[in-house]
Amino acid sequence: MSRRLITGNAAAAWGARLARADYIPAFPITPQTEIIETLGNWIDHGEMPARMVMLESEHSMMTAAGAAAATGVRVFSATSSQGLLHAMEMLYAVAGWRAPLVLVNVSRGLASPITLESDHNDVMAARDSGFLQLHCASCQEVLDATLIAYRIAEDPRVRLPMMVNLDGFYLSFTREPVSIPELDEVRSFLPDFDPGSIRFRAGRPISQAVAVLGGGPYSYFRYESHLAANAAADVHREVVMDFERIFGRRYDAIETYQCEDAEIVFLMIGSFSTKARAAVDALRDAGEPVGLVRPRLLRPYPAEDLRRALAGKRAVAVIDQNLSPGHGGTLHCELAAALYGSDGAPPVLASFVGGLGGRDITAAEFFEIAKVTKKAADEGVTPEPRLLFQESELREVRKLQAIAHHERGLTGAEHVE
Amino acid sequence: MYRIRFHGRGGQGIKTASRILGSALFAEGYEVQDAPRYGAERRGAPIFAYVRADRAPVYERGIIDHPDLVVVTDESLVQVPAAAVMTGLCDRSVLVIASAAEPELWQQRLGVTCRVLTLPPGPGEGAALMGAASVGAAAKLIGQISAANLEGAIRAELEGLPSDVIERNVGRALESFDSFESHAGCVSEGEALTRASATPPAWVELEVEPTSISAPAIRGEATSEQVQTGLWRTMRPVIDDSLCNHCSWICSTLCPDAAIDVGSDREPIIDYEHCKGCLLCVAVCPSHAIVVEPERAVDEHRSDP
Numbered sequence: 001m002s003r004r005l006i007t008g009n010a011a012a013a014w015g016a017r018l019a020r021a022d023y024i025p026a027f028p029i030t031p032q033t034e035i036i037e038t039l040g041n042w043i044d045h046g047e048m049p050a051r052m053v054m055l056e057s058e059h060s061m062m063t064a065a066g067a068a069a070a071t072g073v074r075v076f077s078a079t080s081s082q083g084l085l086h087a088m089e090m091l092y093a094v095a096g097w098r099a100p101l102v103l104v105n106v107s108r109g110l111a112s113p114i115t116l117e118s119d120h121n122d123v124m125a126a127r128d129s130g131f132l133q134l135h136c137a138s139c140q141e142v143l144d145a146t147l148i149a150y151r152i153a154e155d156p157r158v159r160l161p162m163m164v165n166l167d168g169f170y171l172s173f174t175r176e177p178v179s180i181p182e183l184d185e186v187r188s189f190l191p192d193f194d195p196g197s198i199r200f201r202a203g204r205p206i207s208q209a210v211a212v213l214g215g216g217p218y219s220y221f222r223y224e225s226h227l228a229a230n231a232a233a234d235v236h237r238e239v240v241m242d243f244e245r246i247f248g249r250r251y252d253a254i255e256t257y258q259c260e261d262a263e264i265v266f267l268m269i270g271s272f273s274t275k276a277r278a279a280v281d282a283l284r285d286a287g288e289p290v291g292l293v294r295p296r297l298l299r300p301y302p303a304e305d306l307r308r309a310l311a312g313k314r315a316v317a318v319i320d321q322n323l324s325p326g327h328g329g330t331l332h333c334e335l336a337a338a339l340y341g342s343d344g345a346p347p348v349l350a351s352f353v354g355g356l357g358g359r360d361i362t363a364a365e366f367f368e369i370a371k372v373t374k375k376a377a378d379e380g381v382t383p384e385p386r387l388l389f390q391e392s393e394l395r396e397v398r399k400l401q402a403i404a405h406h407e408r409g410l411t412g413a414e415h416v417e
Numbered sequence: 418m419y420r421i422r423f424h425g426r427g428g429q430g431i432k433t434a435s436r437i438l439g440s441a442l443f444a445e446g447y448e449v450q451d452a453p454r455y456g457a458e459r460r461g462a463p464i465f466a467y468v469r470a471d472r473a474p475v476y477e478r479g480i481i482d483h484p485d486l487v488v489v490t491d492e493s494l495v496q497v498p499a500a501a502v503m504t505g506l507c508d509r510s511v512l513v514i515a516s517a518a519e520p521e522l523w524q525q526r527l528g529v530t531c532r533v534l535t536l537p538p539g540p541g542e543g544a545a546l547m548g549a550a551s552v553g554a555a556a557k558l559i560g561q562i563s564a565a566n567l568e569g570a571i572r573a574e575l576e577g578l579p580s581d582v583i584e585r586n587v588g589r590a591l592e593s594f595d596s597f598e599s600h601a602g603c604v605s606e607g608e609a610l611t612r613a614s615a616t617p618p619a620w621v622e623l624e625v626e627p628t629s630i631s632a633p634a635i636r637g638e639a640t641s642e643q644v645q646t647g648l649w650r651t652m653r654p655v656i657d658d659s660l661c662n663h664c665s666w667i668c669s670t671l672c673p674d675a676a677i678d679v680g681s682d683r684e685p686i687i688d689y690e691h692c693k694g695c696l697l698c699v700a701v702c703p704s705h706a707i708v709v710e711p712e713r714a715v716d717e718h719r720s721d722p
Binding site for chain 2 (some may be wrong): 360367394396
């Protein structure tokens, strides 16, 4: 084992390398490209015996990934943002094939307007695809989650593709100390892929997921995927126990920090949750009983774990780095559905939307979120959803609007009312 | 925790500098987080990078609001509001500016009370070594990094580059490291995060606004013409009239930026204000009539009296 500073992207590449991925269909997109570059470099120098193929789009990339997985080889790929959306049709198709593979998504906000920086709308768009999802908060977790994802995806009780998500910039381009395990250790955790019945061969053609009309067979196959996804919760529990036994690092479906005696709890996913953790430390120093709950596993949704962790809390502040226009934050909605009617469900679920398009969430904002949520618990009134957006930011936007207005006048473009 | 920000321009090795400093601190037993942050991925654009180092695991992330040390490798950035060089400087921060001017002058100009130090560029030294010089300075000012670990971090980071490049960078970094001896260790670790020291955010309620201003349309037309993408070029295609057979369509059609027009005599005309220097035209010209010249040579030739 060596411990060194590597980026989240390099950690993802190490995950694929240590998992001995056989086939890597690829298409470059910022901020994911470093993963493919790193793997390509290893393959070129004979350090990784894999086959990499550059496809002409993410749609083809995902088709190739699913087709290769259907032959029984271990497949890895990575994408981001618009790329994930371009692959969306095939995400659903490949999951329906029950082809196990691991796709790393480097989260980046979606157009329009276009951005290169991180938020979770891309990965949230894929939440109903049948891909299982693990969300990472550190570079170490990216490497470990990639290994864990293969074990779950390939388990005969599951046989579904799995996505590992890391935040663009905040993890993808950020170096942190990462323990890179030895290949032998990884082999004992993740043996070579035993494809079982998955063995498509060109010489013995079969049809993968033919048309089924009438609704009955369709309902059966879709619901089987759902049940397999649910079954992945138990498989995840076993796999992470195994992981902890071998590597000493523990990855429960949800991370809880200072939660046991907490009255107010932050709930969020991804790398910004470590900022929440730092804020919890500062709030604890100031005498505030605040905790943090971070789902790692988002599909299957860890409803039971969340009900248990949040039972008896006075209030939860859900911080969504995504936005469903016309509805609000997705995590907030899903948590409300999981808690409704359960014993000890917190009476107040406050919704905060922030960190969109790489926008930072400051420590001061975490403190304010805790304050607003505590007040809501004291008064028993759930506050209106809050966008984390400050006066100084609005002033910047007003400046841009003034320039745009001026430029429109110069070019004679029509106003769209 | 040490919180350090580097500011510079794309191409000056700011990302590399932050990684070298991070690696050196890691070698000294610190838990480290380092990251670059940039918008446009191109030379000359303002970028910054940050390094956090602590004896305990680092959970803070993202932009450093209260830096202990700020290193600026391009003095012209100080006046660029978007570069936000001065953000969060306080009395106990240290500001290092790559500049031939005196530190006192900068202190007056900027009206700051923190310690200001300057990093004068070496004689005839271009931007290429500023990253190395600034990381040497930062390492000495932090005072926790040995020369050996600094050198080791540079060699590891630059591995694979020609050996003369590596030696030049090591030499420049160590020279800078030594030159700040009298300020060794003047950067101190910042306080842990506390609620008491935080200013509550001034959140605003957004109202629904007419789409004439709330849809992200900047201009109706002519945007690509107004952006001088020719500035991005490092090499330029030049047409050799004696070889061009005026086929008139191959280079002009295949130019991905529509930067080659065709004149009345079917001669191709390159629009250097917008040609990005991809050199695709050079590759496709059947009569090899397009040659490549480095931009710098063109500039020098032009400035010849």
